Amino acid sequence: xxxxxxxxxxxxxxxxxxxxxxxxxxxxxxxxxxxxxxxxxxxxxxxxxxxxxxxxxxxxxxxxxxxxxxxxxxxxxxxxxxxxxxxxxxxxxxxxxxxxxxxxxxxxxxxxxxxxxxxxxxxxxxxxxxxxxxxxxxxxxxxxxxxxxxxxxxxxxxxxxxxxxxxxxxxxxxxxxxxxxxxxxxxxxxxxxxxxxxxxxxxxxxxxxxxxxxxxxxxxxxxxxxxxxxxxxxxxxxxxxxxxxxxxxxxxxxxxxxxxxxxxxxxxxxxxxxxxxxxxxxxxxxxxxxxxxxxxxxxxxxxxxxxxxxxxx
Amino acid sequence: xxxxxxxxxxxxxxxxxxxxxxxxxxxxxxxxxxxxxxxxxxxxxxxxxxxxxxxxxxxxxxxxxxxxxxxxxxxxxxxxxxxxxxxxxxxxxxxxxxxxxxxxxxxxxxxxxxxxxxxxxxxxxxxxxxxxxxxxxxxxxxxxxxxxxxxxxxxxxxxxxxxxxxxxxxxxxxxxxxxxxxxxxxxxxxxxxxxxxxxxxxxxxxxxxxxxxxxxxxxxxxxxxxxxxxxxxxxxxxxxxxxxxxxxxxxxxxxxxxxxxxxxxxxxxxxxxxxxxxxxxxxxxxxxxxxxxxxxxxxxxxxxxxxxxxxxxxxxxxxxxxxxxxxxxxxxxxxxxxxxxxxxxxxxxxxxxxxxxxxxxxxxxxxxxxxxxxxxxxxxxxxxxxxxxxxxxxxxxxxxxxxxxxxxxxxxxxxxxxxxxxxxxxxxxxxxxxxxxxxxxxxxx
Numbered sequence: 001x002x003x004x005x006x007x008x009x010x011x012x013x014x015x016x017x018x019x020x021x022x023x024x025x026x027x028x029x030x031x032x033x034x035x036x037x038x039x040x041x042x043x044x045x046x047x048x049x050x051x052x053x054x055x056x057x058x059x060x061x062x063x064x065x066x067x068x069x070x071x072x073x074x075x076x077x078x079x080x081x082x083x084x085x086x087x088x089x090x091x092x093x094x095x096x097x098x099x100x101x102x103x104x105x106x107x108x109x110x111x112x113x114x115x116x117x118x119x120x121x122x123x124x125x126x127x128x129x130x131x132x133x134x135x136x137x138x139x140x141x142x143x144x145x146x147x148x149x150x151x152x153x154x155x156x157x158x159x160x161x162x163x164x165x166x167x168x169x170x171x172x173x174x175x176x177x178x179x180x181x182x183x184x185x186x187x188x189x190x191x192x193x194x195x196x197x198x199x200x201x202x203x204x205x206x207x208x209x210x211x212x213x214x215x216x217x218x219x220x221x222x223x224x225x226x227x228x229x230x231x232x233x234x235x236x237x238x239x240x241x242x243x244x245x246x247x248x249x250x251x252x253x254x255x256x257x258x259x260x261x262x263x264x265x266x267x268x269x270x271x272x273x274x275x276x277x278x279x280x281x282x283x284x285x286x287x288x289x290x291x292x293x294x295x296x297x298x299x300x301x302x303x304x305x306x307x308x309x310x311x312x313x
Numbered sequence: 314x315x316x317x318x319x320x321x322x323x324x325x326x327x328x329x330x331x332x333x334x335x336x337x338x339x340x341x342x343x344x345x346x347x348x349x350x351x352x353x354x355x356x357x358x359x360x361x362x363x364x365x366x367x368x369x370x371x372x373x374x375x376x377x378x379x380x381x382x383x384x385x386x387x388x389x390x391x392x393x394x395x396x397x398x399x400x401x402x403x404x405x406x407x408x409x410x411x412x413x414x415x416x417x418x419x420x421x422x423x424x425x426x427x428x429x430x431x432x433x434x435x436x437x438x439x440x441x442x443x444x445x446x447x448x449x450x451x452x453x454x455x456x457x458x459x460x461x462x463x464x465x466x467x468x469x470x471x472x473x474x475x476x477x478x479x480x481x482x483x484x485x486x487x488x489x490x491x492x493x494x495x496x497x498x499x500x501x502x503x504x505x506x507x508x509x510x511x512x513x514x515x516x517x518x519x520x521x522x523x524x525x526x527x528x529x530x531x532x533x534x535x536x537x538x539x540x541x542x543x544x545x546x547x548x549x550x551x552x553x554x555x556x557x558x559x560x561x562x563x564x565x566x567x568x569x570x571x572x573x574x575x576x577x578x579x580x581x582x583x584x585x586x587x588x589x590x591x592x593x594x595x596x597x598x599x600x601x602x603x604x605x606x607x608x609x610x611x612x613x614x615x616x617x618x619x620x621x622x623x624x625x626x627x628x629x630x631x632x633x634x635x636x637x638x639x640x641x642x643x644x645x646x647x648x649x650x651x652x653x654x655x656x657x658x659x660x661x662x663x664x665x666x667x668x669x670x671x672x673x674x675x676x677x678x679x680x681x682x683x684x685x686x687x688x689x690x691x692x693x694x695x696x697x698x699x700x701x702x703x704x705x706x707x708x709x710x711x712x713x714x715x716x717x718x719x720x721x722x723x724x725x726x727x728x729x730x731x732x733x734x735x736x737x738x739x740x741x742x743x744x745x746x747x748x749x750x751x752x753x754x755x756x757x758x
Contacts, residue, residue: 149583169733
């Protein structure tokens, strides 16, 4: 802020500077006053718990007795725990199943709905509906849909002579089912953001490109995709963070099973913390998840920063 | 997704901080009246208990009781989190597998001085039940009830198979060929073409009705009973090490798997596996199974699913060692951190009184913790045409209590996952037994 202030040797100049400074201070104070409510919430409910968890990860505490300081023991234990590594791999597997499918699907939907088609607005709402519904309720309904004996999916497969698998109890299928439920649920939301991004791209660019004789494919790759990067960046970052934190669908549909096939990090943290009451160990695991997300998000930032254009004018 | 996570994170943090402040526990006094929170996990028992509590409230106009119901799986997570947040319910159901931890952590009120002060006669309780909750002269709970496991059957299914209730008496099983128990279940298992499991041409892939349904998050209602009947004790001694990898235990686990996968007489695990499977009264009520192994606390549920004499109860079969059932009892406990110790003690006295337990027994909810009321319970069911005395005979015969261990949390969490896989055929009984033994023993210090 100070850099922008030009110093003037004249008295008048000094006064001008003072006035401008005072105005600046007022503006900053105003901004902080307006930010205060959410900032307090942010510090109290997000930043403070993060430090709390970091501290707790150095203790052994069953939530009831007195916590005992164990230094880095929890981290040593988790590094040697095959279940933790399985949970990390399961989480990454889920993210890999979820993010590309969800993003590509959402982009295709957004492109389709970006044209003036009949019922476009209705469809937009329909696609966003799953995102508005409660994940836990959805999880229960999807459990019925994928029920091996009475579920709609296997009944339908049975009609065409296919003996459907035991979706949620088959280690090979459980994770893809969880991922597809979440793709179904969050694609609408992603589509909405991308659609907004598409609508922000000036039409003149397409018109100019059309005059230059480009094909629609060229226009997509040379105009749409580069100019959609801010939106893509946003959905990729936020969805990836969200995917690493997958919990509710797993909790409702599989409880981490069968045989740990859907035991993702967040569920493992819950199990250690609130079923086995090893809150120190669970906190250490939470720090691992935090670090993992931080790493991936940082990589995404680095990749997109150089390649993103925000100003279309 | 991120927003939802953020919102739930904020909500969770808010809850935690509230709990940490000791606020938000809902037991504030309003206008001189005190609201007590009473936590339980069985919705089948809730209506008659609630009714009796209304009587209590009438007698104590300054006390209101709010029942907090959570299913078995969530109950312990929630209760222990609330205990940590110092905002636990004032009075709650306690279970023997969590009792050691609770008594050690000092979260239960010692009732001994209160009993002495009010001269409560504790000789009315079953000594076997009451003793287990005393530590060094301290009393951490008074008996609420007791339970054993029985074979619930649909009278209609039995009739259709040409069997009488008497045919279910004296059944035996063995690890080699399943014995007469499996033969009876084969008669009760029918495929879509009307073929029974003991007939040629039976199609195990298209079964309309299975002979048996089983479901047990820990083993209490299924394989522990077969284990006991086969000479397996689960542990080398109370508070000792787990010995589930012993042959007698592995055979029992194998038998439960065989009932599903070898004999095709039990409802597949894809349907019944907890925690998502429907409760067994539903499975039998819908006609998917002719019978189910379940606890005596489920009687009212079966009566709802199969009303008007639609079900009966038979004894569990006998195994190579003989008959036997898991026997267990709950207590009512008072939270040590309650803000209303006097009122909570009043409520506990009511819940463990003859009057309350008689009302609950009359409603057929659960066998009472006061033995002199056992006949009230049996008569209530006799009036409905159901003979429940088998549960009592089972309790007087060979029984096995819940394993006493400090590794209850680990056993419960691991057993759920491991045995679900065994029943699906994804893990062999031998490997499962070794796995659960190793993991549960590792949690014993």
